[in-house]
Amino acid sequence: MGMYTKNTSERRYFLGIDIGTYESKGVLVKDDGQILASAARPHGLELPRPGWAEHDADGVWWSDFKSITRELLDRTGIQPEMVQAVGCSAIGADMLPVDNQGKPLRKAILYGIDTRAVKEISELNQALGPENILRLSGNTLSAQAIGPKILWYRRHEPELFDKTARIMTATSYLVYRLTGRVVIDFYTAPSYAPLFDINALRWDKEACAYVLGDVGLLPELAWPGEVAGTVTGAAAQECGLVPGTPVVAGTCDAAAEAIAVGVTEPGDMMIMYGTTMFFIHVTSQLTVSKELWSSVYCEPGMYAVAGGMATAGAITRWFRDTLAPELVASEHSGGENAYARLTAEATASPPGSRGLVVLPYFSGERTPINDPAARGIIAGLTLSHNRGDLFRAILEGTAYGVRHHLMTMAGLGMTPGRLVAVGGGTKSPLWLKIVSDVAGFKQELYPGNPGASYGDAFLAALGTGMFSKLSEIKKRWLGEPEVVLPEDGATRAYYDEFYALYRELYTKTKDIAHRLAALGESYEAGS
């Protein structure tokens, strides 16, 4: 009994919680990296108008945080005193205004999936100059940028803007509810373009003056693994933690995901197979381009080049629901999993899908072509093509998109030393194999890794001083990765040709796609 108590008291635990678009996840991790328990909460996404995407900050973010924390403590029986530190991450960057009591003034306007600030983007480009903006903030303005969304808020809801005391992203809000401190991490801050000076690592006075009037509305800047504050008495009561528990600044979900799988040093690159494909390539120096997004990374001296496709899992799901509804119905009545069936059909199709090329721009495309009016194409169809060929062609289309990113990075002088695959799509060995074969790269992966929340727990441990740098996660917490090797020879040469065709197909049909996008919208509006 005495031994047990002593051992238990020596153990140290870290809590990591990540808030996603549709789901929140949390883990309680022992100091050696072992996961004691994990919990998840689904939640909704509000789409009040086309192009608008919102979350209720208290109803979704804070509420999920509280209930997941309580569940993890209850299920493991771990005393809250033994939780050494807390880390959070969340979707972002977002725009949440709060009043001087810290109460949200409206629902949070979310990251790139909210595209309402189109006019404000042109206004800012005119006022500040697109070249200046790129030089200052490392990014061109897109739906991902928060500056235009703040300006939209100021223009459309002036009475609320007048009452605004602080503007936060989702991670900031969680840390604020826990500690009372308002911070944003250096990885997320560049998404507040054009307000953040990526060269000097501080808010830019001139841009802030134009957009906000008052720079004091923005959070303080911190590194993700820096302790931002400690849990307040009021927060402790709400979530079951102990007052005084340290809370690190945390970061965006994508960066936390990258950390969780050891993407922690220059040359490391993450490919996230999620609803979209998302890439983070860690570098030792700032690299700015019009094609990709630039950011600071999660430790001083490191930078990141990021990219994101507009679809990935989104089209495999779309394909299943649209062209194979009977497989979904059969799965619901106890039959085979619909994806498993489609994957089996696609496996029977050879590389190149017997002559098909898909442009996966089913929601326009983000990087590297940055073309919201791009459209999907399935080309090369013959009477002999079946559903398996089409499903394979869609997987290959996303793989050509991955290769396009790697080639764009190569053009900026960046070649990754290692590629780590994460996300739900990595459950498909076929998809992983296709991406490695198309891109000609080995991929590493960590099956069973819970993702962003695990990275949050590591940031919490880093904050307590237990570790001194991010890269220690590789040796201390992560085991040996599995690897997916690319095939050489004929398959490679074959995919080289198809990739060239993929690129050519977009160039030659771009104007047609734009016309169809315009016609499609006008018909929808008219019907």
Added chain:
Amino acid sequence: MPQLFLGIDIGTSSCKVAVYDTKGNLVVQASRPYGVHRPGPYMAEQDPEDWWEAASQSIREVLARGVVHPADIAGIGLSGQTPTQVFVDSTGKAVRPAIIWEDSRAQSEAEWIRQNIGTEKMKAFLGMYLPIEPTWPPARLLWVARHEPTTLERTRTVLQPKDFVGLRLTGVRFSDAWSSKGLVSVADGRISSDYLRLLCLPDHIVPDTYRPFEVVGSVRPEAAEATGLREGTPVVAGWSDALCGVLASGCFARPGIGFNVTGTSEIVGISCGDVSDTAGLVPVPGHLLGTAGALYGPTQSGGASLAWFKEGFMSIQSSGELEDTDVFRLIEKEAAMAPAGSCGLIFLPYLQGERAPIWDPDAKGAFVGITRSHRAAHFIRAVMEGVAYSVRHVLETAEHGSGLKAQEIRISGGASRNALWTQMRADVTGCPVRRLKVLETSTLGAAMLASVGARVYSNLQEATENMVHVEESIEPSDRMHEVYDQMFQVYKRLYPALKQAETGRPYSL
């Protein structure tokens, strides 16, 4: 006096036999399916005995119904797939399986002809411009001469499928110039020895040709026994299924009538006088028949596109053919859920390459403009719209070539029963579409030829006036036409753009 006409159509997938009265009313019909053999890549063959078997059985069935007495049949007309080659020996048996119209094995022979003879010289020999393609007769005949010299040694005559059935019925070897185009000149039904020598073909394989409504013989005793027909019933030379379709659409009556014979592929064109610029389409010289002529083109995958999508991507469980009314109703219902223009989604129906108007056997199909908000309904509708765009594309080309504007489009074939698809063709072209009373136009056309051969009518004009009737007129909607017109302009830009993307790529789409 007997007043009924029997039409026999030797199609690709089945033989159809139907009896019509002098007003063009269908009295009774029957059909029998048969298969296509594909012994190797690009190859498509059929056993001529299967045609005769299906034809004689179907005739037996028609007569067994008891509605028609053999003595009431005044004449028999023939229709069929072309250009196919049936190699028949001196006893009337096929020396090898027939090589049918879709067979494209003769690729290097087509190339040789292009290089060594050339389009202009071929046109002079054949009386019309024919694309030099592996699927057209000269290349395929050269293939046989090169690869199977013994086949030609044993062959007495090269016939068409309907001619083979005609030979069995009458004991006479005959063809018509149009169906045997590529082996004879369409201008006079003859061919120069120089042409045959260039292709290494012996002179004697060329059949005598007759005008399609000319009586070439009559049912002989063996055939009467096999079919139940009256011995001595007159048989006319007949015509290709496409031209029987145009005839039974009433289009040879006067210039300016558009037509669309729907089917696995689409036959689209306009009736007209003689044309100087064929615009890459097939001209039918009317003066040879004493009627208006026509300028038309076949597409490659009309109904075939919808059947492909239905079989591969829709969860409609059906054992029947696409013409099956229930399946059509389900497809229509689904497609009607998407608006005209399918919210910016376009389908290019080149699933087996395309014939008219682009003549590119390597062209491929595509869906373009896809977004995540497109549902199955948009895809089905887009497939139907894509076929309708391909119809307009050929019609526009024919209008341009003939200098005429179609005042109406006569539609026939199974797909014309699909109300939504027919309306779509009216809306896409902006032209009224008139659905014919008899949709099986190949057997009706054959019966019309028989009516002239039997001298019940004095010419095709008179046969048309009496036997062709429009059942319903479908008017285009201006509002829909506006939407489709915008989409059609995009459709026309797609093929050149996709083709350009492929240029210089060793692995073409």
